[in-house]
Amino acid sequence: MRxxxxxxxxVVFFFFAASVYAQDGKTVSVGVLSSAQIVEQMERHDxxxxxxxxxxxxxxxxxxxxxxxxxxIMAEMELEVDYDVSxxxxxxxxxxxxxxxxxxxxxxxxxxxxxxxxxxxxATALTTANYRFRLVGSENLAGxxxxxxxxxxIAPSKFLFRGRIWVDAADFAVAKMEVQPAKNPSFWISRTLxxxxxxxxxxxxxxxxxxxxxxVLIGGTAVLTIDYGKYExxxxxxxxxxxxxxx
Numbered sequence: 720m721r722x723x724x725x726x727x728x729x730v731v732f733f734f735f736a737a738s739v740y741a742q743d744g745k746t747v748s749v750g751v752l753s754s755a756q757i758v759e760q761m762e763r764h765d766x767x768x769x770x771x772x773x774x775x776x777x778x779x780x781x782x783x784x785x786x787x788x789x790x791x792i793m794a795e796m797e798l799e800v801d802y803d804v805s806x807x808x809x810x811x812x813x814x815x816x817x818x819x820x821x822x823x824x825x826x827x828x829x830x831x832x833x834x835x836x837x838x839x840x841x842a843t844a845l846t847t848a849n850y851r852f853r854l855v856g857s858e859n860l861a862g863x864x865x866x867x868x869x870x871x872x873i874a875p876s877k878f879l880f881r882g883r884i885w886v887d888a889a890d891f892a893v894a895k896m897e898v899q900p901a902k903n904p905s906f907w908i909s910r911t912l913x914x915x916x917x918x919x920x921x922x923x924x925x926x927x928x929x930x931x932x933x934x935v936l937i938g939g940t941a942v943l944t945i946d947y948g949k950y951e952x953x954x955x956x957x958x959x960x961x962x963x964x965x966x
Contacts, residue, residue, distance in 0.1 A: 752854075752866070755852075757852070757886055757891065758846075758852050758868075760891035761893065762847075764891045768923055768924070772804065772923055773804050774801075774802060774803045774804065774952070775801075775802050775923075775950050775951065775953070776800070776951045777799070777800055777948045777949060777950045777951070778799055778813075779799075779800055779945060779946065780795070780796075780797055780945070780946045780948065781797075781826050781943070782794070782943070782944045782945075783817075783818075783822075783825040783941070783942070783944075784941070784942045785939065786940050787935065787938045788938060792818045794821035794822045794826060795815070797812070797814045798811060798813060798830070799813065807837055810834070843878050845870070845884070850870045850872055850873060851870070851871045851872075851873060852869070852870055853869045853871075854867070855869055860885050860894055860895060861894070863887055863888070864889070865895070866885070866886040866888055867883060868883070868884050868886060869882070869883055870882060870884055870898070872901040879900075880901055881901050882896065882897050882898030882899055884898070887924075890924065893917055893924070894924075895914075895916050896913065897912075897913070898912075898915075899911050899913065911932065912931070912932050913931045913932075914930045915929045915930075916928045916929075920950045920952055921952045925952075927947055928944070928945065929945040930942065930944045930945075931943045
């Protein structure tokens with residue numbers, strides 16, 4: 720069962736790799752909009768960023784912790800991710816430590832899942848093709864106004880999610896998500912919660928932090944956290960080279 724929990728965390732991360740929103744950071748007027756108008760702007764800006772973002776590089780830190788059966792085990796991994804518009808994402812692991820089982824079953828699979836998901840964005844993207852949206856309000860988020868939308872998948876795929884997203888009212892970027900999988904991967908999993916944040920870097924909204932927690936009916940809790948690190952970004956028309964130093 721413990722192996723299944725480790726596998727679940729990799730599955731949980733899979734749809735985040737595909738559905739985390741990428742925006743172009745252009746400023747628009749803040750006003751009273753319908754959910755359909757907000758989602759239309761989200762999709763428009765997502766396409767704009769895809770067209771203008773040429774390359775980025777960042778150092779990430781992954782941590783997996785399993786608490787249960789009277790013991791706690793953990794593993795950590797540091798890697799560099801390099802995105803290029805012509806070739807997609809590539810990953811280079813600098814270090815791994817802790818439980819070899821966690822490294823193999825959770826951390827390495829999470830990276831493999833992101834590679835796979837990046838090749839099929841349309842199937843898991845946060846769009847009207849995959850989700851229904853309902854505007855429930857707005858609030859101040861990190862000093863900026865954000866629309867709050869409830870999201871419900873059109874089909875209960877295990878690679879989609881349901882819950883709540885916060886959409887920046889100026890840039891129409893998804894700034895925060897609090898969701899759970901649309902389809903429970905197993906009877907033995909009583910609850911899976913995902914908290915994810917994005918942040919603006921040089922006009923682009925990119926992943927900042929992710930925490931995915933799975934509770935098992937008999938067996939404890941497994942948690943995967945990802946700190947996405949500092950980005951070096953190259954936009955269309957800028958120099959192709961990126962110099963990134965490890966801390």
